[in-house]
Amino acid sequence: RSSYSITLLPGDGIGPEVVDVAKNVLFVAGAKEGVELRFQEMLMGGAALEAVGVPLPDETLAAARASDGILLGAIGGYKWDTNEKHLKPETGLLDIRAGLGVFANLRPVTVFPQLVDASPLKKDIAEGVDIMVVRELTGGIYFGRPRGFGTNDNGEETGFNTEIYSVSEIDRIARVAFEVARKRGGKLCSVDKANVLEASMLWRKRVTAIASEFPDVELSHMYVDNAAMQLVRNPKQFDTIVTNNIFGDILSDEASMITGSIGMLSSASVGESGPGLFEPIHGSAPDIAGQDKANPIATILSGAILLKYGLGAENAAKRIETAVEQTLDNGFRTGDIYSHGTTLVGSPPRLGKTYVP
């Protein structure tokens, strides 16, 4: 098969502009390899709230499910920050993750050699960092019940959530992480808070049990507070990290910042079957939206991963990766990664059109 349907979810803020660039790049790269890509744009997040009053319309989920891969821009914005939960853009994102069953979120954290100076870390610490964070994405405190607001014994209002993991939820994400680690440096670090939380104690027990299926992977465990320190102190000690939903949210963002170029980092969310969800790790950046300043590379590279892992279109993906590299080597930079001696550009024209080889 050489014809695929891709659902585009531009979302909010800079989402539409970076998705637009990525779409052009995907189309051109696909065409050059005889891969026909059909794009269908659907509403999600704040954009959906404004248009139809819910953050994830049924048609969007249905279209996403029926497609071969989903490319998401970004969602959210100050405007909706005080909305009730079911009317938050973020709820649309959580619902589509759950609806697609994409329980494994893979976030590569790579320091691009051309951009090592952009890292807030000293050069010798940042150089060569290459980590894969595997975050559990459809369980834990994000989805656990009971949750909500209540009243305690003193008659006071409370807010509460449940951090909960079952054996099968842990086992399946552990297996994904071991598989990933096996194809990379062969080292997996599982991050938890097993010195305090029962949910983490079960996590550690099951990850340890699954390790016996992967004798070639070296497993270690680390407490989350220590992991937050070690990522700053010496990120090169990590190869693959696996952790729960909330710790993964925090640590993967921290890890991405040490690269100094989160406008470059993509992520893939995958399940047992069905299409995967591919997105930049950055947010919707409403403050720079519509000004042709956003760095589209994270979304473009998310598209490349979609082609490679989602569709098996490796050659088209390779073209995109090469295009990004050449663009950087030629010294073109958006503002977030600009440094003295490079050429400042807006996002669409050069990256979108000129540089797909």
Place this chain on the structure above:
Amino acid sequence: RSSYSITLLPGDGIGPEVVDVAKNVLFVAGAKEGVELRFQEMLMGGAALEAVGVPLPDETLAAARASDGILLGAIGGYKWDTNEKHLKPETGLLDIRAGLGVFANLRPVTVFPQLVDASPLKKDIAEGVDIMVVRELTGGIYFGRPRGFGTNDNGEETGFNTEIYSVSEIDRIARVAFEVARKRGGKLCSVDKANVLEASMLWRKRVTAIASEFPDVELSHMYVDNAAMQLVRNPKQFDTIVTNNIFGDILSDEASMITGSIGMLSSASVGESGPGLFEPIHGSAPDIAGQDKANPIATILSGAILLKYGLGAENAAKRIETAVEQTLDNGFRTGDIYSHGTTLVGSPPRLGKTYVP
């Protein structure tokens, strides 16, 4: 009054050796100012487990409560990592925090000018960082019920915890944080995950409400994943941070690592009334225990804060702070903060005896 009783909880690993140094320093500094300090050493953590089979003996809590201030070394070690929860050293720490009602944990994050090169961050980013992290310490997911292990609808084992906050728990920590911010740079950043968690939504609502009592403090809100990034990207944007127990655990450790010298950082845990608990933020470092390598400064400075805030003995505290400064200015360093051109020393002799002015 010029006579006080101090409970020492040496604990595990390097705990005993750093507490021993701090005790000597406190004694000398107190004596020079006519402040008599009586020390009582009690068992806690792994040390208590080995001696009497529980991580927090009743006598320890009783002695701590009856004293004027508590100085803790560190607890925990690999040896007890697989113990059941009620037999973990960490449980002793959580129980004494709860038993003393010390709901507010204050962690200053300061880059010492003499040690700016020790930071993993670039000099211009690290220089001048001066943050106070105010962490809620006796609530949230650390203590929330229900917690434990169960069976779900599929008959699978689960592990679960409850993140829960009540209005009064949030209000009191918010007030402490606003007071602290008022005496510092006048800026408070509250960190939560209110785009996903109900417990955080109530947190944000109450912190915002309490802000009206402190019109002179500028309040902002930040999501925890973003805060984890911003601490690496530009820590100088922060003055005072307030957050819940688990986010505070992660972020304060991350923040302390950006200083490059966690062997220097102290913390104070205080409640509405009763003695406070003072401790270094570093752990028990079992790998270097007993080798006269540990940096005792964090514990010494914890002792100084105990004198200042716990006992009102400001002059004695000042002597200790000056002693630490002079020791650093004179170029003496333990291994963790050693750099070319300084003099490597073991911990006790110089810091403990020679340098209290």
